[in-house]
Amino acid sequence: MKHAAARVLFGVVVAVLWTGVLVLGVVFWGRxxxxxxxxxxxxxxxxxxxxxxxxxxxxxxxPAKLDIAEREKWIGPGKSLQPVPLTAEQQRDRWLARTRHFVGLPEPLRYTFARMYRVDVYAADDRGRVMKRYPEELAAPDGVPAGEILPGALATLLEVAPGAADENPLWVMDPARTGSPPWAIRFQQGQVVHEAASGSASERATRFLFVPRNVDPPEHSLWDSEYFAMRPYYLEDDPPPGPGQPRGAFISINNVGLRDYDVVLPKPPDVCRVLCIGASTTYEGMHNLLTYPAFVEYLLNRKIGTRRVDVINAGVSGMNSAKHRVKMADYLFLQPDIVVFYLGANDVMHVVYPTMKIWLDGPRQLLSLRPVKRVLWRIVLPDEPEIDSRIRNIQQDLKAVAEGFLARGVQVVFCTFAAPDPDLLTAEERSYLEYCIEREWGGDQCSYAAYYYLLSRYNLGLRQMSDSLGAPCIPVAESVNSGLKWFGDICHMRNPGIEKKARVIAEALEPLVGTCPGNVTRSSAGIPRNGSTGN
Known part of the structure; x- marks a missing residue:
């Protein structure tokens, strides 16, 4: 018995030692x-x-082939080569539209609105008691007498006559109360008082006071509000290059804070205006004329043979579906006929993936090793129905934006989101993408295979959403399939990829452009809606 027990103990010790050697080998191999x-x-x-x-x-x-004069011949007629700053009246109208939009946002996005637009929003009842403040809760959530918080500003809440919301739900007060017209407002000091005109009785009694924070962005910064709004008329020559791109880029921001030529407002008659909504993968390009929206505009107008189509680049780095929903009023302000959505990476890696880290916390150290996570990535993620459920929850904001456009007669077009095809990658290319994932996106527990899988489920959700809304879905992911010849990292494209994406989208938009403005059809004829590339 003693000899048998000794043999068992010896076997256990040997197994433990060999396991340790194997683990150390994997660790050293990964390092x-x-x-x-x-x-x-x-x-x-x-x-x-x-x-x-x-x-x-x-x-x-x-960029070496860019003929600016030739390309500018084909820019949309609703754009201007000369500066056309927004008038004070236009700025006022845009802010009033934002405040109306705020009232209809879900509660969590009201906080996002206040942070992104850099305003403090006070919600008060009909007696002037402050019930809540955005973006931060008040110390006394049960309500604070108006006279004890911002007395000068909140006093205006008490002066809105009962029932006034039924006739004119929006009131703007001059801060000095000098007797100037009620629509006069100085945004740096003014207040906007909004009384909801619909909803329950308690909602009708709620008034919102918007107080700008007067936080100036850093000097020489692109951002008016970081990863949300860019500073109008910002210029930068030779910024840091995009992934896979050479140096020598040029950035120019227009009158409405977008990377494009100035937008003419109101929109001229007989112009079809396409708004391309997205993040850095819409914004990207070495010159304003080398972005995908600019090339789509060039292709469409040249195909038509005349300048009839505006294609506005509304891409802003760092945007996700929730922030697009917050920014809806700004998009409508531009009076689009067609809206094209191209987004995915920020939703997947900055919103969906972090919700799954509970699955990854246990094997964190193990999954930090590349050889291990390449094998185990699928095992440690939730099952497919759980993943799809989380993605649908994230895409509800995108769906709400699309429904808002459709309700106003604006044609909505989705695009599946492209990424380097794993089957077309060399070992060196895959190693680079793993490094990008670790350094810039999901941390060292995430693998490129996991990202690509989650993105495929995200694209499936987009196609299902487009079907449910009766909206076209352009198969960009299925058409722009390449390795690092077209891509610079896990989502951003080099110039050849941007060109390919633009050609796919321009071809799909041709039948829709022929029916606008003023007669935009909801039909998606000519555009595959099942994710296939068509014939």
Missing amino acids: WEFESSLVNNRFIQARYGGGDWPLTADTELD
């Missing part, structure tokens, strides 16, 4: 692979060391 890639991977060296991109491809969007 060696990581360190080796930093030194030997040409894509990592090009991206983070300033070298040339290892792959080249001919493209019409080559």
